[in-house]
Amino acid sequence: MDDCTQGSRPNAHATTDFTCYANNQHRRGAARAWVLLCCCLLLGWVQAWASKHPDPEPFVDPTAGSTYVGAETCKSCHAELYDKSFAATPHAALLKEGKHGCEDCHGAGSAHVEGGGDVTKIIIFSKLSAAQASQRCMRCHQSNEENSDFAESMHLSQGVGCLSCHSPHHAGGPEFLLIKRQPLLCYGCHAQQKAEFARPYRHRVDVGLIKCSDCHNPHGSFRDHQLRESAGGMEVCTKCHSEKMGPFVFEHMPVKQDGCTSCHTPHGSTNPRLLRVSNINIMCLQCHTLDLTDNHFTPPERNFHNQNTQFQACTMCHTQIHGSNFNEFFFK
Numbered sequence: 480m481d482d483c484t485q486g487s488r489p490n491a492h493a494t495t496d497f498t499c500y501a502n503n504q505h506r507r508g509a510a511r512a513w514v515l516l517c518c519c520l521l522l523g524w525v526q527a528w529a530s531k532h533p534d535p536e537p538f539v540d541p542t543a544g545s546t547y548v549g550a551e552t553c554k555s556c557h558a559e560l561y562d563k564s565f566a567a568t569p570h571a572a573l574l575k576e577g578k579h580g581c582e583d584c585h586g587a588g589s590a591h592v593e594g595g596g597d598v599t600k601i602i603i604f605s606k607l608s609a610a611q612a613s614q615r616c617m618r619c620h621q622s623n624e625e626n627s628d629f630a631e632s633m634h635l636s637q638g639v640g641c642l643s644c645h646s647p648h649h650a651g652g653p654e655f656l657l658i659k660r661q662p663l664l665c666y667g668c669h670a671q672q673k674a675e676f677a678r679p680y681r682h683r684v685d686v687g688l689i690k691c692s693d694c695h696n697p698h699g700s701f702r703d704h705q706l707r708e709s710a711g712g713m714e715v716c717t718k719c720h721s722e723k724m725g726p727f728v729f730e731h732m733p734v735k736q737d738g739c740t741s742c743h744t745p746h747g748s749t750n751p752r753l754l755r756v757s758n759i760n761i762m763c764l765q766c767h768t769l770d771l772t773d774n775h776f777t778p779p780e781r782n783f784h785n786q787n788t789q790f791q792a793c794t795m796c797h798t799q800i801h802g803s804n805f806n807e808f809f810f811k
């Protein structure tokens with residue numbers, strides 16, 4: 480029996496040319512249907528993506544052509560806001576040294592004032608995208624090293640702008656014009672980390688012993704996870720735990736090579752000492768394999784680990800597990 484076409488699957492039931500032809504037609508039809516379906520799915524996906532990522536509307540400055548009238552003029556109509564939500568904030572500094580105050584952020588106000596408060600002639604932040612609003616803030620804050628990576632940050636790329644965390648007029652606390660204090664501010668969006676910091680062993684961010692921003696820069700950094708220092712290394716940890724930094728005469732290789740987070744989790748853990756593994760021995764044995772026939776660890780050939788001792792916590796004897804200046808086996 481001939482195949483219908485080269486490369487097609489032999490069809491045991493195709494006894495006549497007709498069935499062969501019909502099968503081919505059927506296959507071509509099916510192939511077309513598949514192509515069509517794929518196109519539709521692709522189109523649908525592209526449309527869904529596009530609707531989630533609309534072209535950013537270009538910023539049209541409604542105050543272009545206006546001139547500066549000064550904060551005292553703004554105050555004449557917005558007295559309550561001026562007194563309660565501006566005068567005592569750090570931005571009152573904008574009234575000094577030739578700055579304009581309100582208009583540094585909201586744009587020049589002459590047309591707004593002449594229009595008796597024409598809202599189409601003043602910059603209103605709630606009408607701006609996260610990127611547009613942030614850009615206005617960055618005109619002054621870009622030069623601050625703390626903020627300088629914001630434009631490339633994961634936060635801004637996900638639509639989290641300055642005003643997701645800060646409010647110039649309605650801050651929720653005394654510090655840094657934040658909407659809420661840490662960690663509540665961060666927990667609002669980071670539920671997984673909230674759960675991690677609720678574990679029995681954790682860095683005590685809840686009582687302010689340590690802050691998210693001690694390890695992360697919420698304004699972005701050029702390191703993974705917006706960390707202030709590299710995580711693979713150990714700088715992010717040793718700025719507080721400097722005694723673990725060394726250098727030691729006898730280094731424990733993984734501390735220096737793989738960093739603190741190879742054995743510890745940074746946020747919280749169900750295991751004491753923030754360890755990744757619940758049983759210390761099992762953790763050690765992930766790297767140090769015990770040869771059960773003669774109770775030696777590889778590498779070197781030694782015989783101090785018999786069946787009786789192997790289930791004691793390794794760190795009972797090897798106490799200086801981060802490195803030692805006195806003993807190559809990390810004893811006291």
Ligand code: HEC
Pocket residue numbers: 548549550552553554555556557581582585587588589591592595596597598601602603604605
């Ligand atoms: C003649 C009175 C008057 C003066 C002077 C004035 N405004 Fe207004 N402003 C208004 C009125 C009225 C509104 C609309 C009602 C409202 O939202 O408070 C308004 C609205 C605004 C809004 C929009 C509020 C919103 O989000 O709905 C901003 C921002 C604003 N003014 C800023 C300024 C600034 C900055 C100055 C100084 C350059 C200024 N205004 C001077 C009367 C005035």
Ligand code: HEC
Pocket residue numbers: 550553554557560561565570573580581582583584585604605642645646647648649
């Ligand atoms: C540092 C930038 C900045 C300065 C300076 C500033 N504003 Fe605002 N203004 C904002 C932002 C951002 C908002 C949106 C609300 C928020 O996040 O606090 C806003 C909101 C407003 C609103 C809307 C009502 C409200 O309470 O939210 C008015 C009216 C207003 N500003 C007027 C003024 C006046 C008047 C001054 C000067 C006394 C001033 N602003 C100074 C950034 C600024």
Ligand code: HEC
Pocket residue numbers: 569570572573583584612615616617618619620641642645646647653654655656657
């Ligand atoms: C015209 C310049 C200018 C613009 C625009 C501006 N700021 Fe500021 N900002 C300042 C100055 C000046 C200070 C006070 C700095 C100081 O006290 O050392 C300040 C302080 C701050 C602080 C620190 C408060 C603290 O407690 O240390 C935050 C947060 C802040 N601004 C956020 C914003 C946000 C958000 C925007 C945009 C809505 C913005 N700024 C727009 C000039 C500006």
Ligand code: HEC
Pocket residue numbers: 613616617620623625626629634639640641642643644645655657661690692697698
């Ligand atoms: C994801 C939340 C978040 C976003 C987004 C954010 N900030 Fe902050 N910002 C913070 C926190 C938290 C602090 C306090 C940091 C600390 O405790 O050291 C802070 C501190 C600051 C300070 C004072 C810090 C210093 O050392 O000078 C300024 C100024 C500031 N932010 C401006 C901005 C500006 C401008 C933007 C937008 C371009 C922005 N922030 C976006 C959370 C945020």
Ligand code: HEC
Pocket residue numbers: 662665666669672676682684689690691692693694695704706710715740744745746
């Ligand atoms: C002791 C330093 C430290 C503190 C404090 C800290 N983090 Fe982290 N965080 C890290 C490190 C290191 C990583 C990298 C992940 C890893 O190596 O396991 C990370 C990762 C993350 C990630 C990326 C996802 C993930 O879990 O891997 C998010 C989001 C995050 N942290 C948010 C927070 C928030 C929110 C807070 C405060 C409530 C916070 N972090 C406090 C060190 C810290």
Ligand code: HEC
Pocket residue numbers: 633634637639643644661664665666667668669691692695697703704705706
């Ligand atoms: C308005 C919501 C919002 C707030 C508030 C917020 N974040 Fe985020 N954050 C996000 C989003 C969205 C991302 C992007 C990816 C994700 O979901 O982890 C992100 C990413 C991060 C990352 C990088 C995660 C990674 O895998 O690299 C860190 C670290 C982080 N945030 C820390 C913080 C800290 C610290 C605070 C408080 C000062 C904070 N965030 C406040 C929404 C927020």
Ligand code: HEC
Pocket residue numbers: 680681682683688689690693694715716717718719720739740743744745751752753754
């Ligand atoms: C800003 C300072 C700071 C930084 C940065 C920091 N820690 Fe800590 N760490 C502390 C403090 C304070 C304690 C004590 C906590 C307590 O008593 O609740 C602690 C406790 C610990 C503990 C002991 C927990 C226990 O059960 O005894 C471990 C393990 C630890 N940190 C690991 C790390 C690692 C890993 C990093 C880096 C990812 C890190 N730390 C970064 C301040 C810091």
Ligand code: HEC
Pocket residue numbers: 713716717720723724731733734738739740741742743752759794798800801
């Ligand atoms: C090879 C795994 C390993 C690495 C890597 C490691 N640790 Fe540890 N760490 C441990 C073990 C195991 C304990 C628990 C010791 C005990 O219970 O006696 C511990 C305990 C701790 C403690 C609490 C007890 C104490 O001695 O203060 C801190 C803090 C700590 N480590 C910080 C760090 C820091 C910071 C780094 C990175 C410089 C780091 N660790 C790297 C295994 C490790």
Ligand code: HEC
Pocket residue numbers: 731732733737741742759762763764765766767778779793794797800807808809
């Ligand atoms: C991530 C892998 C890793 C983990 C986990 C680990 N180690 Fe190590 N350890 C090493 C390496 C690599 C060396 C260096 C081996 C060498 O020099 O030949 C070493 C060296 C040692 C030495 C010195 C050996 C010698 O011959 O000088 C001792 C003792 C030791 N580790 C004990 C432990 C104990 C106890 C634990 C658990 C708390 C542990 N190690 C966890 C990788 C690890």
Ligand code: HEC
Pocket residue numbers: 760763764767775776777778779780781782783784788789790791792793794795796797808
């Ligand atoms: C009762 C104390 C004790 C306990 C518990 C203990 N060790 Fe040891 N370990 C020693 C002694 C003693 C030496 C040899 C020191 C010497 O040669 O001077 C040693 C040497 C080592 C060495 C390097 C030499 C070799 O045998 O290869 C490693 C790696 C090691 N131990 C890992 C571990 C691990 C992993 C555990 C937990 C499963 C552990 N030890 C538990 C006492 C102990």
